[in-house]
Amino acid sequence: MQAAVVAAVLLVLTACGAPAAGSSAERSLILATTTSTQDSGLLDELLPAFTAATGWAVKPVAVGSGQAIEMGRRGEADVVLVHSPAAEEEYVAEGTAGRRLLVMHNDFVLLGPEADPAGVRGARVDEAMRRIAGTGAVFVSRGDDSGTHAREKSLWEQAGVTPGAPWYQETGQGMGATLRVAAEKAGYTLSDRATHLAQPDGLALLVEGDPGLLNVYHVIEVTTRAGERVQPEAAAAFADWITGPDAQRLIGEFGSARYGQPLFVPDAGKPDPTG
Amino acid sequence: MDVLLDGLTQALSLLFSGDRETWAITLLTLRVSLAATAVAALVGVPLGAAIALGAFPGRRLLLAAANTGMGLPPVVVGLVVTVLLWRSGPLGGFGLLYTPTAMVVAQAVIATPVVVALVAAALQQVDPEFLVQMQGLGATRVRALLALGAEARLPLLAAAMAAFGAVVSEVGAAQMVGGNIAGQTRVLTTAAVLATSRGEFGLAIAFGLVLLLLAFAVNLVVTLAGQRPR
Amino acid sequence: MTSRSVTSRSVTSRSVTSRIGCRDLRVSAHGRELLQVPELDVAAGEVLAVLGPNGAGKSTLLRALGHLGGLHRGGDVLLDGRPAGSRDLRSAVAAVLQRPILRHGTVAANAATGLQLRGVGRGEARRRSAPWLDALGVGHLATRPARTLSGGEAQRVAIARALAVSPRVLLLDEPFAGLDATTRADLLADLRVVLDGLDTATVLVTHDRDEAVALAGRTALLVAGRIRQLGATERVLDRPVDVDCARLVGFTNVLPPAVTGRPDVCVARPEHCSAVNGRPAGLRIPGTVRRVVPLGGGTRVDVDTAAGTLACLAPGSDAPPPGHAAVVTVADQHLRRVCEPAR
Numbered sequence: 151m152q153a154a155v156v157a158a159v160l161l162v163l164t165a166c167g168a169p170a171a172g173s174s175a176e177r178s179l180i181l182a183t184t185t186s187t188q189d190s191g192l193l194d195e196l197l198p199a200f201t202a203a204t205g206w207a208v209k210p211v212a213v214g215s216g217q218a219i220e221m222g223r224r225g226e227a228d229v230v231l232v233h234s235p236a237a238e239e240e241y242v243a244e245g246t247a248g249r250r251l252l253v254m255h256n257d258f259v260l261l262g263p264e265a266d267p268a269g270v271r272g273a274r275v276d277e278a279m280r281r282i283a284g285t286g287a288v289f290v291s292r293g294d295d296s297g298t299h300a301r302e303k304s305l306w307e308q309a310g311v312t313p314g315a316p317w318y319q320e321t322g323q324g325m326g327a328t329l330r331v332a333a334e335k336a337g338y339t340l341s342d343r344a345t346h347l348a349q350p351d352g353l354a355l356l357v358e359g360d361p362g363l364l365n366v367y368h369v370i371e372v373t374t375r376a377g378e379r380v381q382p383e384a385a386a387a388f389a390d391w392i393t394g395p396d397a398q399r400l401i402g403e404f405g406s407a408r409y410g411q412p413l414f415v416p417d418a419g420k421p422d423p424t425g
Numbered sequence: 426m427d428v429l430l431d432g433l434t435q436a437l438s439l440l441f442s443g444d445r446e447t448w449a450i451t452l453l454t455l456r457v458s459l460a461a462t463a464v465a466a467l468v469g470v471p472l473g474a475a476i477a478l479g480a481f482p483g484r485r486l487l488l489a490a491a492n493t494g495m496g497l498p499p500v501v502v503g504l505v506v507t508v509l510l511w512r513s514g515p516l517g518g519f520g521l522l523y524t525p526t527a528m529v530v531a532q533a534v535i536a537t538p539v540v541v542a543l544v545a546a547a548l549q550q551v552d553p554e555f556l557v558q559m560q561g562l563g564a565t566r567v568r569a570l571l572a573l574g575a576e577a578r579l580p581l582l583a584a585a586m587a588a589f590g591a592v593v594s595e596v597g598a599a600q601m602v603g604g605n606i607a608g609q610t611r612v613l614t615t616a617a618v619l620a621t622s623r624g625e626f627g628l629a630i631a632f633g634l635v636l637l638l639l640a641f642a643v644n645l646v647v648t649l650a651g652q653r654p655r
Numbered sequence: 656m657t658s659r660s661v662t663s664r665s666v667t668s669r670s671v672t673s674r675i676g677c678r679d680l681r682v683s684a685h686g687r688e689l690l691q692v693p694e695l696d697v698a699a700g701e702v703l704a705v706l707g708p709n710g711a712g713k714s715t716l717l718r719a720l721g722h723l724g725g726l727h728r729g730g731d732v733l734l735d736g737r738p739a740g741s742r743d744l745r746s747a748v749a750a751v752l753q754r755p756i757l758r759h760g761t762v763a764a765n766a767a768t769g770l771q772l773r774g775v776g777r778g779e780a781r782r783r784s785a786p787w788l789d790a791l792g793v794g795h796l797a798t799r800p801a802r803t804l805s806g807g808e809a810q811r812v813a814i815a816r817a818l819a820v821s822p823r824v825l826l827l828d829e830p831f832a833g834l835d836a837t838t839r840a841d842l843l844a845d846l847r848v849v850l851d852g853l854d855t856a857t858v859l860v861t862h863d864r865d866e867a868v869a870l871a872g873r874t875a876l877l878v879a880g881r882i883r884q885l886g887a888t889e890r891v892l893d894r895p896v897d898v899d900c901a902r903l904v905g906f907t908n909v910l911p912p913a914v915t916g917r918p919d920v921c922v923a924r925p926e927h928c929s930a931v932n933g934r935p936a937g938l939r940i941p942g943t944v945r946r947v948v949p950l951g952g953g954t955r956v957d958v959d960t961a962a963g964t965l966a967c968l969a970p971g972s973d974a975p976p977p978g979h980a981a982v983v984t985v986a987d988q989h990l991r992r993v994c995e996p997a998r
Binding site: 180185210211226324325326348377378 | 518622
């Protein structure tokens, strides 16, 4: 009896204390971004520096590029950092977004089993895609409407192939999970270089350096036209900061110490390769 | 197998080296899940008691609903709560999305049917005349109810533990309404998912083991407190 | 209703010493009236038995008197002749229900429950309740877990628990119903001794008239939510006022005027009826033997007559065979005249 009362009191006390843990007095913004920026660890590097520099705390929500853009479209985020140029342009064309600025790039790579049954090693990417389809070798797709998935679909289109079952398989999961599925199934897959470097997956790097494999990240400001609770000043602060010298330096250095090469190339102010 | 061993060593070193982030995540997990359990108990115990002891229309419908609700997928709860808390949603004005409070709300929704169904079951095990008998010995209505609670103490504690277990181990709602934001809403389950997607399997296992230890510690405390008076 | 005015007069004269009672007590559920008792009074030190068939509202009456459970109640419950609220009744009343509802824990802890619920400290409650366990013959079980007791032992503990609070009113809701005959007889005797030494007003609800005889000075017959008859137990059991009451107290053979040729309906107990020819004459009703059931030490003969099937219970195995003609005879001194069934 007494024990039950004590337990109840403890529970209630804990309940009262809990909300205090999350409510920070500082201003915070919501950043809708892609899993690749989170899974690679880049956000962990950038966001504390941004908060220190501007006083804005950040709530990063890491989802696929498609969902991130959708959050911007609905005004559920203040700023968007994604790598899906075609979808971005469509979103900006709708007129509710603010500035769209080039931030950085890395590149996609085509990975596959060391044995390379389709013989794509060193080929051009559109030729490689055709050979995979032609031999019916397993190809594992993200299938999650992410930037990587969008790029993969446009590569099939350029190669003139309509992928389908049984050799074409979709995981519906993030990059890391998809890499592991591809490795287990000895299949091919398209990945961003950063995730491939960050995760030892046992897949061989077969095609790289093709202009069609460039992976470009933009920051897009969300405006109050998308929703009345959007904070435009937060969006501007983030967009200005991530394209500014400090952030660009951090981006350029990120990954060198761990992987021997940077994972991203800072691009702010350069001409936009995606037009 | 190496991954599992690696996870075990990492878990031990994270805990005993006093890794601040791990402790912060563990503490947040504890607070969020206990708070959600407490809210679920505040709502669910009276409701479960009413179902067990009352005679009102829709009583059995409610019980069936609660029993069904025990199987509610956390992701669906998370999605619904997210939509409600969206800036454009009906509760958007509170700015609760991606805060621990939002996680408490979502997890309380998950835990409430568990509490309702198990409290109802616990109280229905006691003789239906129990309250009348206690009144017939001079108990006020409140004292009679307290005596009933004491009589069904163990199954009631089991209900609380089941609710706590349901929320502390779920990831779908925590991920969706919390956003897994480092230092703010990252709990053990979402941290484990993130570690997995980063390929840090050892770390993911470590978080899983910490979660297990946490749940064990809570259950041990509750069990000891509940069993002592004999 | 002349019987009611008679009752009411006698009750008014009694109400000076009434410990527990009621005026115009009504209980309804779902719009249906379950109980309607214009007046009832039980004096301090008295045991009143309320006898009735299943579903007559006996438990309802008991609960209404104690304000127990969530009944839809109307009218007044009187304590010492004055209308009493739930709070007054809570401190005055202790109840024993049909099932001995004991809590987890030892027998001693259970016996102390009532006192503890009334705010007495644990040690004090145990000290004060211990003698009652002895009085009910279960003192030696004090340290046993209550869940390990037999039905009779558990009911003794439940009664000790109720008596431990020194109730001014004791409500007993068929507490002996679940017990075997020997256990019940022992417990009835023990309880009688205990109650005789107390100043408690006791209401015993039961469907068994042996219990009424064993414990109660007065008996009320409750049929369909109404008290049909109230008086000294021997008289009520021997002089039923109507057919329902007659059936209730064992006069199950009902003989209408058309069969007997007498002006009133007559009733008789089966043990006073005989189907064996040559018995002393009284009332004679011809019929046909339907069946013969040998019972331990006696024989039951069912005879189809113009009054329906009449049961005759006699010692020995003497009986005409089924299908044969027989005459049911009842001595005049065993016949009781009653009112028509109140339908």
